[in-house]
Amino acid sequence: MYWNEEIECMSKEQMCELQSKRLVDTVKRVYENVPFYRKKMEEMGVMPEDIRSVEDLHKLPFTTKMDLRDNYPFNTFACPMEDVVRIHASSGTTGKQTVVGYTEQDLEVWAECVARGMTALGVTKKDRVHVSYGYGLFTGGLGAHGGAEYLGATVVPASTGNTSRQVQMLVDFQSTVLCCTPSYALYIADEMQKMGITKDQLNLKFGCFGAEPWTEHMRAEIENKLGLEAHDIYGLSEIMGPGVSMDCTEKTGLHIHADHFIPEIINPETGEVLPEGEEGELVFTCITKQALPLIRYRTKDLSRLTWETCGCGRTLPRMEKVTGRCDDMLIIRGVNVFPSQIESVLLEYGQVEPHYMIYVDRKGLLDTMEVHVEMTEELFSDAVRNIEAHEKKLRQRLESVLGISAAVKLVEPRSIPRSEGKAKRVIDNRKLV
Amino acid sequence: MTIKQVSVFLENRPGRLAEVLGLLKENKVNIYALYVSDTTQFGILRLIVDQPEAAFAALKENSMTATLTDVIGVSMQDECGALYEIIHTIKEEGVSIEYMYAFAGRKGTNPAALVIRPADMREMIDMLQSKGFKLLSLEEI
Numbered sequence: 050m051y052w053n054e055e056i057e058c059m060s061k062e063q064m065c066e067l068q069s070k071r072l073v074d075t076v077k078r079v080y081e082n083v084p085f086y087r088k089k090m091e092e093m094g095v096m097p098e099d100i101r102s103v104e105d106l107h108k109l110p111f112t113t114k115m116d117l118r119d120n121y122p123f124n125t126f127a128c129p130m131e132d133v134v135r136i137h138a139s140s141g142t143t144g145k146q147t148v149v150g151y152t153e154q155d156l157e158v159w160a161e162c163v164a165r166g167m168t169a170l171g172v173t174k175k176d177r178v179h180v181s182y183g184y185g186l187f188t189g190g191l192g193a194h195g196g197a198e199y200l201g202a203t204v205v206p207a208s209t210g211n212t213s214r215q216v217q218m219l220v221d222f223q224s225t226v227l228c229c230t231p232s233y234a235l236y237i238a239d240e241m242q243k244m245g246i247t248k249d250q251l252n253l254k255f256g257c258f259g260a261e262p263w264t265e266h267m268r269a270e271i272e273n274k275l276g277l278e279a280h281d282i283y284g285l286s287e288i289m290g291p292g293v294s295m296d297c298t299e300k301t302g303l304h305i306h307a308d309h310f311i312p313e314i315i316n317p318e319t320g321e322v323l324p325e326g327e328e329g330e331l332v333f334t335c336i337t338k339q340a341l342p343l344i345r346y347r348t349k350d351l352s353r354l355t356w357e358t359c360g361c362g363r364t365l366p367r368m369e370k371v372t373g374r375c376d377d378m379l380i381i382r383g384v385n386v387f388p389s390q391i392e393s394v395l396l397e398y399g400q401v402e403p404h405y406m407i408y409v410d411r412k413g414l415l416d417t418m419e420v421h422v423e424m425t426e427e428l429f430s431d432a433v434r435n436i437e438a439h440e441k442k443l444r445q446r447l448e449s450v451l452g453i454s455a456a457v458k459l460v461e462p463r464s465i466p467r468s469e470g471k472a473k474r475v476i477d478n479r480k481l482v
Numbered sequence: 483m484t485i486k487q488v489s490v491f492l493e494n495r496p497g498r499l500a501e502v503l504g505l506l507k508e509n510k511v512n513i514y515a516l517y518v519s520d521t522t523q524f525g526i527l528r529l530i531v532d533q534p535e536a537a538f539a540a541l542k543e544n545s546m547t548a549t550l551t552d553v554i555g556v557s558m559q560d561e562c563g564a565l566y567e568i569i570h571t572i573k574e575e576g577v578s579i580e581y582m583y584a585f586a587g588r589k590g591t592n593p594a595a596l597v598i599r600p601a602d603m604r605e606m607i608d609m610l611q612s613k614g615f616k617l618l619s620l621e622e623i
């Protein structure tokens with residue numbers, strides 16, 4: 050079953066032709082409307098006329114998360130603010146968030162991408178879609194919501210939290226599709242067990258799980274516990290949000306909506322484009338976005354690409370399930386966390402040369418984060434309550450900057466190992482097997 | 483009249499106390515009293531020693547977080563009810579204590595003592611002296 054058969058089953062030649070036309074338009078538009086891109090292109094000596102087809106893509110400059118921060122909040126937008134109808138945001142590498150915007154048409158494209166992906170699983174307007182991604186600045190909730198609604202399904206905008214009530218709704222409404230992070234899906238299964246509810250009392254058929262790394266092992270576990278087909282949905286707010294790609298009934302990679310996003314795989318060290326099938330950093334160029342058409346945006350996600358026709362009949366290129374990151378970003382309970390954010394909190398707290406270590410673990414089914422900070426002269430006091438007050442204040446500041454809670458533990462000076470060169474800041478004990 | 487107490491930050495992990503005590507031994511510091519205040523995460527070790535400055539310097543040299551804190555030593559008779567009398571007076575006078583601990587003193591020579599860290603040092607000293615309690619110097623402990 051296809052949502053847009055013409056596009057989803059288009060030959061590679063036709064797809065390249067469509068991409069080329071859209072790329073040329075986009076490059077011209079960003080050159081004219083976004084001073085940041087004009088400057089970047091001029092520095093590289095590339096003019097819009099130099100880009101005639103997708104073959105010329107490699108001539109264009111990359112865009113990074115840092116560029117978005119430098120142009121905070123709206124300076125990378127390519128359309129007038131009055132045409133922007135929605136803002137979303139995600140964590141930045143330091144204090145500031147990364148802000149993204151959408152025009153009405155951008156939202157419609159987003160909804161169609163999600164609708165295409167859900168249709169590929171077998172979801173129809175007769176389905177009931179329970180969305181347990183967070184609603185708000187995070188793209189997960191509203192992204193899945195918009196797609197399911199566009200498809201004509203019945204949407205239950207449950208958002209996150211109050212898991213027992215969510216389980217009760219799944220039973221009462223007999224929803225057929227569940228959208229959430231894979232770890233939350235397992236958490237729901239756990240809650241069901243506590244409540245004495247079996248998977249036979251639910252009516253779930255499909256799951257669209259994403260926003261954090263997960264494994265085939267977790268896929269099997271979720272399928273077994275919830276009695277559904279578990280699918281992978283990929284996306285990032287800078288490009289659009291969830292739905293940039295999604296796997297199909299074959300579960301052999303995620304189909305990328307290449308008519309909207311041109312994927313590349315590059316060597317993260319050199320920036321050189323790698324041949325089909327090789328592993329490297331995923332890079333996307335948005336060729337239909339009006340508000341934020343990013344050029345060669347470096348996702349820092351590691352994957353590989355194939356243009357081979359899929360068993361489901363789609364010719365859309367597929368990316369392998371993301372296997373890791375080529376930076377130090379952590380994904381904790383679906384939220385992006387950068388060690389540099391933690392460092393900025395400590396610096397603001399008056400720590401001149403902060404020594405810290407981040408411990409990530411999965412206790413039961415939820416990710417936990419504990420930040421160890423070395424005790425200093427300034428923080429130390431003879432009174433227990435003063436030290437506890439520091440811990441509490443640090444905890445509050447971290448939570449407000451990171452958007453998720455983290456435990457803080459003050460440890461003895463010099464107890465965190467020093468390393469020459471790049472310091473090791475993270476110990477991730479989550480077993481992703 | 484106050485006494486310098488050495489306070490040391492300790493993580494709650496096995497062997498840590500032994501390391502601190504070993505260091506004091508190496509530096510020939512004699513401990514008169516020791517009190518650990520702990521939470522689930524960390525502890526603060528409080529020490530009355532014969533050479534607080536030397537102990538403090540040795541700890542710093544070994545990258546430990548320590549501080550010198552002023553506390554009051556109050557002399558007590560080593561007999562039933564002596565501690566009660568001091569605490570009762572403090573309560574009656576409405577002066578507040580952050581923490582306190584007591585030790586029995588050395589046989590025959592020095593008296594038992596109560597160590598007090600008050601909320602307000604001046605207020606506590608004036609009150610205790612006006613009520614006739616004897617405050618101790620480090621040499622008298």
Ligand SMILES: [Zn+2]
Pocket residue numbers: 297298299304359360361362363
């Ligand atoms: Zn497929």
